[in-house]
Amino acid sequence: MKVVMKFGGSLLASPGGIPRVSRVISKASKKMRVVVVISALDDVTDLLLHAATNARTWDSTQVIHFIDRIRGIHSQPLTEMELRQATYNEAVDHLEELLDDLKLTLSGVSILRELTPRSNDLLLSFGERLSLVVVSAGLRKAGIAIEALTGGDAGIVTDDSFGEASLEVTKTRRGVKEKLLPLLTKGVVPVVAGFIARSESGEMTTLGRGGSDYTATLLADAIAADEVWIWTDVDGILTADPRIVKSARVIEELSYAEAEEMGFFGAKNMHPLALAPARKAGIPVRIRNGFKPDRLGTLINPRERKSSAIAKSVALVGNVGIVTVSGETLVGRPGTAAKIFELLGKAGVNVLMISQSVSESNISAVVRKGSLERAASALSEGLSRVGISAGVKVEPDVSVLAVVGAGMQGTPGIAAKVFSAVAATGVNVRMIAQGSSELNISFVVASRDSEKAVKALHESVVLGK
């Protein structure tokens, strides 16, 4: 059996995190062939993003101070692991070499006062590369035969559109196979820095929002792995946010489609992009808790198994608002909805949900609260410019509830059941939408009612009480 295991940053950076991860890998590598993918240590990606935004205005001192913060995050676990002196020295040398490169990159940005997409990719790549140094040292100490590889070393090839590089699928499949399979045959565990790749011209590129999870699934696809295990610091994908719903529990099994719906609605799990290679190759993905390695977690696989319950989860997306365009001039005027989408798109506003009344006299869109004002002004200015006189209204304090599950597919009366569960709590539903896949029903309620509604829905449609 071949398994690609990805370890998340919060797990790696937790106290005793790397020894814990080493035990998991050591145990697994005795029974199966393992490929390890690692993320950047906890906050490092955020720090690098912060640097990417700010380094233009930094002076030497600020660059040096930033480097020292990054050094601290990585040297602490190195010190705590009590490595042999030679291993420690080697790791520190390697770390300092990378920090030197990082300093050069940031100094370049601060001198030129400009961050090109290419330097941005290079900058962001340091998180996983630094993590690789620290994690590799820990795995070697645990007696695991490893080979440390960046994404490029492992054979992952992209085009060179920096910032949004696309995978060269065929070349990557071939490259990864050529690099990793011989290692696995020799009983060596390849340890691959996630998120990063290399362009054909040899430049550092990044894999975008799919991140390290994407690295794991695309490696799995290339080596025809049996499973992908995503090790994180939670028990798996849950039926609801446990901070709101006490009876929330782990979902044992999900289909790719269900997982993607949940990912889209911001549940703490995989980005839909990251799931795609596994889905296409039909490779099951497990979300597991590194703190409790005896638990099985959540299995995401091709089967759409309907459970007795109607839905598998209820997600709550807070911090959203509704912007509504209304007026008689909208009635019977083709292309208005398209115009609205276009205006919002140009203003960089992402639309989560949309609904239009049958009378066509109003159209509402749900957007993130942070972009609500931008959405409203883009619409009122943009529509009047093309001669559509319409009122634009915003409602800031609303939340989206998303009920997800294959059990809703082709089952009549589901919407009614979901509604009556909400109605029984006396909560007023402001908007509703069901995806054409019938895998989810989403609706909008006032934020003050949202937790009550989540609890009620979880009881009735997830637990089936």
Next chain:
Amino acid sequence: MTEEVRLIIVGFGVVARSLAGSLEARGEEFRRTRGIDFHLVAAVDSKSAAIDRNGLDVRELLRRKEETGRVGRRHLPATEIIEDTEADILVELTPANPLDAEPGMTHLKSAIKASKHVVTANKMPLAHEYPSLMASAESRGVQVRYSACVGAGLPILDFGDACAVSEPLLKVEGVLNATSNFVLSRMESDSSSFPEALEEAKKLGYAESNPWLDVDGVDSAAKIVIIANHTLKKSLTLKDVAIVEGIRRISPSRVKALREEGKKVRMVASVERRPEVRVLELPGGDPLSIDGACNVVKFHCKYSGERVVSGPAAGGVTTSSAVMRDLLRVGASIEGS
């Protein structure tokens, strides 16, 4: 005729305690020989403050700090004390913060605004805003003295002033960070690696637990700004310094190879047009290739050539001697007024 000179000390670490001890031990001497009667009217640390218009009991203050880690019982904001307490001189001794120079910066500005003289060993406010701080001090008619910011007790700025009396200075360069120089010397003398030598420096109290300010060149950069502004009459800030390289990446093998050629590697800060900090390979006979926890500065004078000042430059006691030097100078000027 003795003149009463009232002091506020803000920041109560090693330098402040050493200074307070000297004020106590040598108070009588200063009254007799200089006619200056120092009164410590307020002491502030990060957690507390002690105030007494008639002068604090310094022995009691030091004992309390030793026992409780605090100078006083109550927490009071330093800026309020600086603005509201009747005093002549603010002695600013808070730790160097290279990022925004706080809280020292606010303390200095408050003192200047309240028409108090300033004596400081905290180099960062000056490194960040030397030109504007000195301009506002001048407009308020107060003195800002800072010889302890450079060279600990080694009178580098005075030496530079003396060089500049009769001719222009063209260039200044020097080894300004004693900790880094100790580390490099140690790497040379017993072939230790950078981390080993740094560990040694920490044990001996030369290096902080997080030494980035020293070994990455920021401390040297701040000092060259102050030296350049003071002796070359420039208007520089820390932002103007190119910190090219610190000493972290110097390997034992490089040190060894240089030794065989009779050379040494040193972190040198310099200013001619642009200020910079970089690692240089120097011939053994170069005055800048000094050993140990020392500083050395070379002033390039237009007619008389190179003038060099050097010596040990680390530790709270030597630094407090420079603060004392500044206090006596300000005190003498108050007496005359």
